[in-house]
Amino acid sequence: MTEGLRYAYAVVRDTGAPEAALDALTALEGVTGVAGESVYAVRHLGLAALAGVVPAEDFDEGPLRERLEDMAWLEKMARAHQRVVDTAGAESCVIPVRLATVCHGDEGLRRMLATGRERFAAALDRLEGRVEWGVKAYATQPAAEEPPAAGAADAASTPNSPGTMSGRDYLRRRKAQRQAAERRWGDTEEGARLAHDTLSGLAEQSRLHPPQDPRLSGISDRNVLNAAYLVRREDSAGFAERVGELAGRTPALRVELTGPWAPYSFTAMDDGTESAGADG
């Protein structure tokens, strides 16, 4: 069966073991992909692409483009993609490929492996034995002072009715509120920087992601730090412990740890030149 479309999830090293014994595939037993299909491996040049057979009516160029405009479909696809990548990554080093990488048949997957051969091999060498941990810090809300999604709703300029208060009192109160918010912001920013500096010191590499918008994350607290850290598997417990300590140190911050993830944030091939750039 070599005809039809293939959806690629990730690339792993071909250990030469029989397909049934590839660690990544063993982990994926019972896990289905973006089309509910089972995941298999196509091997070429010492690499193996983890892929699934997907129907053309959803994954050919036109339909795929359309489907991607559907939030429910996109979410389902993104979650399935992530589930496959991270489940496979629990057992061995996987290099994720970007969402919606689709090839024609096994031949197409082999072409993809050949094209990216050096990049994949270099990434596997670099990332073997490492996992990614995500750390986000949020400024906790002072009790009902500001509307929650202040960042998003600024432009709407809610009138905030002065009620019976005199104009002067109102302005004075607004000023005090603003100053309190600024002080608080200073604290959380400092706390987030400290957390990032500390965690960067424990990690091999770090990446700062843009803060998440509340409309996307569904979390209204202001996201002041959104970072990814590349950590050796065996150092993960220590890393997580450190995150816990940092969380306890700054009451104005809520810290969230996610992972371990496959090393998504560290696959970029220009890493050589930019590595440690964010570590400062």
Add this chain to the structure above:
Amino acid sequence: MGERDSVTTRGGVAPTAGAYGSPASSLGSSGSYGLAGRGEGGANLADILERVLDKGVVIAGDIRINLLDIELLTIKLRLIVASVDKAKEMGIDWWEHDPSLSSRARSEVTGGENRETTA
């Protein structure tokens, strides 16, 4: 196997295969914050999207889809750009040290604006 076991030694956040990539823990001053963004699948969709869309090896498959041509994803990226602008406004600039991010964000800003004016 052995490698993964070392990760699972931390009692509360055992990353079993099923929970892989899910929030391991939420640690904070008052403990019990909800994880509003989490769907039934576990991890926050924003966490997943920023990884599967923006990260990972970009290699041309046979089906050519430029994710930036996808309106929905452009909207999503606009949300990120909005956050970056907000951070910048507040004098936070650490994200600027991420070259992939800043170049992406900049090209997206121009693209997004053009599209918006015609909308």
